[in-house]
Amino acid sequence: MNYVCISPNFPPNYVNFSLRLKERGARVLGIGSEPYDNLSPALRGALTEYYRVYDMENYEGVLQACGFFTHKYGKIDRIESHNEYWLSLDARLRTDFNVFGFKNDDMGPIKHKSWMKEVFRSQGIPVARGRVVTSLEDARELVEEVGWPVCAKPDSGVGAAHTYKLSSDDELQLFFDTKPSLDYIMEEFIQGEIHTFDGLADREGNVVFKNCFIFGKGVMETVNDDLDMFYYSLREIPEDIMEYGEKSVQAFGLKERFFHIEFFRTESGLVALEINVRPPGGWSLDIFNYENDADIYDQYTRLVLEGETDAPFDRPYHVAYLGLKEREQVFRARSREEILKIYGDRLIQHGPIDSIFAPAIGDYAYVLRSPEIEPLKEAAGYILERA
């Protein structure tokens, strides 16, 4: 198995994929722009070869790197970054080297929120009312239907960047005066917690691992209002999440892939927000591990190399993630020392977050786990308190 990892050093926890793949006998080949000497010794040990390109944004260079590997090692079996940012690059390389997995032609519904919405609708999964708006008039017409506030996001965009909540016609006008020249989708604003359906599909599209997170706030508010990030995993996945989630995995044709699907839980039921064909970000993979006492990196590797996983994934624990904003204007009620002293028993990991992720998931994070949810909520209340 020739497994090409795109940007194998980033994010740091993805190094575990390369390590496990190597342990189970795959030939792991890395492509990245980071100088080889800057890779961690563990990663260097896992990679059979690393091809350094000067600019990952220059497609021709990455293509030539895959050409080099094919020449030296034969047919490439997988090309994968597990990273939203490189999804299109992965797909293009897979297309150009005819490699298993999502190809260019499969990316339309994944990259465009409007197209994605169509796929959800076709499965009978409720979605927020909305569409791509091309002019101020067009947007006003939509507002007449759905009312204020509305939410505007790039139709083809990653994460919550350039996403706005608009509450009045003045804001709408300002948005149109200043918006970048991209297609924007505008939707009714949905009130509700975000519940996710995350997991891993096997080569036939069966969900072999699943998880559900509850988010207090949306990523958009977290980024725009400097809020702390708090989410936790459920031990029992609600039936409606399971039904819509598995339907979505089928409809989007996911094979041997991680996924991360977001829903709003409203008074009248679930509303699908979006599907991501990669693992949820930040420390989520580690959270899966704590939740199940498993090694998801290794389970993925087994899936790729042997076609199946062997962990029970029966969620004996709830796991909570608390990402705290540490900014000058944010005053914390508790010190780290106090937190460690009081909740050390249920704390399973803590540490600083890479600054690139910090706007969404906080500057310093705590992961707590317990078979019961209440002790986690109690600890979260204490840790998150601001002065």
Place this chain on the structure above:
Amino acid sequence: MNYICLSPNFPRNYANFYLRLKERGATVLGIDAVPYSDLSPEVKEGLSEYYRVDDIENYDQLLRACAYFTHKYGKIDRIESHSEYWLDRDARLRTDFNVFGFKSDDLLKVRHKSKMKEVFRSIGVPVAQGKVVHTLEEARGLVEETGFPVCVKPDCGVGASGTYKLHTDEELRFFFSTKPPIDYIMEEFIHGAIETFDGLVDKRGKILLMNTFVLEEYGIMEMVNYELDTLHYTLRDIPEDLAGYGSKIVDGFGLKERFFHIEFFRTSSGLVALEINARPPGGWCIDMINYANDADVYDQYARLLMEGRVNAAFDRPYHVFYIGLKEREHILRAHSREEIERKYGPLIVQHGTIDPIFSAAMGDYAYLLRSPKLEPLKEAAAYIGKRV
């Protein structure tokens, strides 16, 4: 433009493709198992680089060779050997490197005569009655419909090899007791001259060049099996029905930026489609098309790739006649080469020996004659081909 070809040394005349492509600015890259020193001077001149593999039949080596070129020169733009033999490998490499042109999935319908027949039928082009037969009983069932003789050919095969005409139930039984373990298609035997519709289509499937060869009296199968001489000639006016069916077929098979060579029988009740080949006609046929048009098809193809269009008129001011003589010990000729040259020198545009690998179908020594009129060519051919 990074252009890759397999076996650039073969057939010899294809060196012209590579020379013209290079002249027009393409990077031509060759792959084969023969040592570099065995390549012809023309091929060496045309190629920017040659990658020698140990075994050309080992696909992994071909894949790595293409990957080497991708690493060194960037995205491959074309993989094209213009050869029936490499059709599958070209398509598989195109699939594995996402290169423009027929991919593996597209090939089924041009590789299997039974699939080809289905496509012909679906677009309303008449075909010989027939199907793949697996057992003697099945074959007898078909014969009851069509009568003897019948024609049997490998469903997926090149040229006329392994092809037989069967006249009786004994022959049919003999065929089944000796046939190789591959699928055979059996068809009613069609009488008539063979007329071809050959040419080149652009990237959108528009026909840029057309040509018709006529093979009178007997087909390639008879020539191969009975050591007959080979005669065929080009028409100046392409019959309307031929152009009509031919264009439909090019469209129906989705040919893009490709040569094609389609064979029909001209029967008393009209045309019957025999087969389509998604490559140029073999042997000296490209040169015949050049002589018929005072054009350079190799260069026109290079222009098509590099600029998206051709600029030759292709209005066929000449008939060109091919006569390929079988030179075997037991065949005695009435006229010597010297006599032929003395008498018909002004009509002869090319003559020479044929590669032994082609000689069963094309003869051992061939003459190309050309004239604006057909009659003088037929007269000369009769003289040249006369046996004692």
